[in-house]
Every structure is written in C-alpha cells, then in structure tokens.
Amino acid sequence: MEASGHTAGSILFAFGHHALMVAMGISWYALNGRDYVWREPFANNPLVEYQKDIKVYPGILLIASADCLYRRSRAADTPPATGTSSRR
Numbered sequence: 380m381e382a383s384g385h386t387a388g389s390i391l392f393a394f395g396h397h398a399l400m401v402a403m404g405i406s407w408y409a410l411n412g413r414d415y416v417w418r419e420p421f422a423n424n425p426l427v428e429y430q431k432d433i434k435v436y437p438g439i440l441l442i443a444s445a446d447c448l449y450r451r452s453r454a455a456d457t458p459p460a461t462g463t464s465s466r467r
Contacts, residue, residue, distance in 0.1 A: 385440075392439075393432040397425050 401415075408415040417424060 385436075389433055389436045390429070392436055393429040394425065396432055397428045400428075 401417075405415045
C-alpha cells in the first residue's frame with residue numbers, strides 16, 4: 380500500500396475511533412439522565428485523537444501483516460487435496 384493509502388487509512392481509523400467514542404459517551408450519559416458535553420471544540424478534539432491514534436495504527440498494520448503472512452505460510456504447508464474423501 381502506498382503512503383497516501385496509509386495516510387487515508389490512518390485518518391479514517393482516527394475518525395471512526397473518535398465517532399465511536401463520542402457515540403458511546405452520548406449513549407452512556409443519556410442512560411444516566413445526563414447531557415454529554417465535549418471538553419473541547421469539535422475541530423480540536425479529532426486532532427488530539429489523531430495524535431494518539433497515529434501511534435496505534437502502525438501496530439494494527441503490523442499485527443494484520445503478521446497474520447496474513449502466517450496464514451499464507453500455513454496454506455503453503457498444507458498438502459493438496461487428493462480428490463477422494465474417506466468419509467461416506
């Protein structure tokens with residue numbers, strides 16, 4: 380994946396994380412009969428969240444890449460099917 384794809388992916392990840400956290404906060408406060416109030420203006424909060432999420436994004440990519448490589452290596456080690464089944 381190109382750098383621009385990772386940049387877009389990290390921005391989408393951060394936006395999704397921020398939107399999920401706000402939705403959960405609104406829901407939790409509503410369940411408790413209170414109003415959810417943001418501490419910072421809307422434009423500043425996603426930037427702060429992005430600074431935190433950009434540190435997590437490479438770790439997620441590393442785990443996903445390792446899983447993909449593991450699955451490929453397991454598939455390469457699996458012998459091909461013979462076409463006959465022992466079950467009847």
